[in-house]
Amino acid sequence: MFDSVVLDIAIGLIFVFLATSLAITAGNELLASLFKWRARDLAAGLRLLVGKEGDAGAAGQPDITGALYQHPLLRGLHRDAGTGGDRKAPSYIPPRLFAMALLDIALRPADKGGQLVTSSTAEMRAQIESKRGELGDRVTDALLTFVSHIETDTRGALGKLDRLQRDVESWFNAGMDRVSEVYRRRAQLWSSLLAIFFVAALNLDAIRITRSLANDPVLRASLIAQATETVQREDPRATIPAAAPAPTNTALPEPAPETAPSATASALRQLQTDIGTINQLGIPVGWEDNPPQQSVWWWVNKVLGLLLTGLAASLGAPFWFDVLKKVSSLRAAGRMPPPPETIARNEERSA
Incomplete structure (x- = not known):
């Protein structure tokens, strides 16, 4: 047989x-x-995630995609396009680097010696709210939700910044699932x-x-x-x-x-x-x-x-x-x- x-x-x-x-x-x-499907899909998914595309109020919302791409942590992911010296948008962003870059933008005030505001959840909340005009409503509201999650979590196994970074990574991964x-x-x-x-x-x-x-x-x-x-x-x-x-x-x-x-x-x-x-x-x-x-x-x-x-x-x-x-x-x-x-x-x- x-x-x-x-x-x-x-x-x-x-x-x-x-x-x-x-x-x-x-x-x-x-x-x-x-x-360049990967890079374009990633950019579109990132804009959707941070509140520029697919938002009813998108016309009045800032687009922080450019600021994220130009952040030192993500700038190194750009690819060489050839001998011309131009740089092409990345096709992949590690969730940890995205979270670190976004939190650096959101929690680093210009008037406090460049130190991240992480001493208390109240100060973190105030700092994020003060950047609403720069971050946009969707990112601001998402980060404030994550800060509230830190306040209600009594386990305290991780530091406040670590917990916030983990939540931002999970948020980013959920958005990239849609891109995939x-x-x-x-x-x-x-x-x-x-x-x-x-x-x-x-x-x-x-x-x-x-x-x-x-x-x-x-x-x-x-x-x-x-x-x-x-x-x-x-x-x-x-x-x-x-x-x-x-x-x-x-x-x-x-x-x-x-x-x-x-x-x-x-x-x-x-x-x-x-x-x-x-x-x-x-x-x-x-x-x-x-x-x-x-x-x-x-x-x-x-x-x-x-x-x-x-x-x-x-x-x-x-x-x-x-x-x-x-x-x-x-x-x-x-x-x-x-x-x-x-x-x-x-x-x-x-x-």
């Missing part, structure tokens, strides 16, 4: 879906880098669009690939060998052939600390590598070998096969990697197939 050709074909097809999903992920990363959700929805939309584009451009027809796997034992054995090693190494890119090594890109929360041009170039290299990977798998790719006269039934078959691949690939590489591990574990219970070289030699002898 576990050594059936059907199971071999399933593993090979899942491995193809995994390779296609990796290319779609790389394409998504390239778009995110080109259009916006990014995730956009990424899913573009994954679907990229899946349609890649599948149509490369003619990745699930029906045609299945037929090739059913008729070509060498191809089946080759894909199974790669899939098995990939599962054993717990890395979806571990054994897929690549023209050049490239770093794995992640979606959120924290991208690699690269400059903007190098991040885009890295994403482009990864996309080229993943497309080259699909071409090297040995599966039928491209439109060159299609018959010159296509019937209506041929087109129905073709559209159905492309839709199947596109829908499958849009589910994402993590999904297909998990499926591959589960299906491979079923196959591991049976006899492993001979390597592709042995199959090829046996076919030559029988010919």
Whole structure:
């Protein structure tokens, strides 16, 4: 049962879906880098958090986003844009640094020697209220709520400033959860669009690939060998052939600390590598070998096969990697197939 050709074909097809999903992920990363989605979403989420966007009274509210970005604690997170010397907005802000920067702005008066007002909750409340015009209503009210929380908490395990900083960090994390959700929805939309584009451009027809796997034992054995090693190494890119090594890109929360041009170039290299990977798998790719006269039934078959691949690939590489591990574990219970070289030699002898 576990050594059936059907199971071999399933593993090979899942491995193809995994390779296609990796290319779609790389394409998504390239778009995110080109259009600076992370930095823009972060800035929009930050403005929403501090009361500039999405507020009925936003027209009369100050925007402290610029002051936060220019704070020394956050200024170092800006990325180099290249040789021009410009600095690009960060794609990620650690919650602790955000809390420290905001509290530094809110609790540091100009007329008290630069020392934070932290001696009592009453003084903290008064200092925050005095900065309402600078901070805006939403930030001021949020900080005053956190100060009230300190007053009503009788545990006293932490200092007042530490408790306030923890509350601000939690507030920031809740706001960034919304940003991550916006990014995730956009990424899913573009994954679907990229899946349609890649599948149509490369003619990745699930029906045609299945037929090739059913008729070509060498191809089946080759894909199974790669899939098995990939599962054993717990890395979806571990054994897929690549023209050049490239770093794995992640979606959120924290991208690699690269400059903007190098991040885009890295994403482009990864996309080229993943497309080259699909071409090297040995599966039928491209439109060159299609018959010159296509019937209506041929087109129905073709559209159905492309839709199947596109829908499958849009589910994402993590999904297909998990499926591959589960299906491979079923196959591991049976006899492993001979390597592709042995199959090829046996076919030559029988010919």
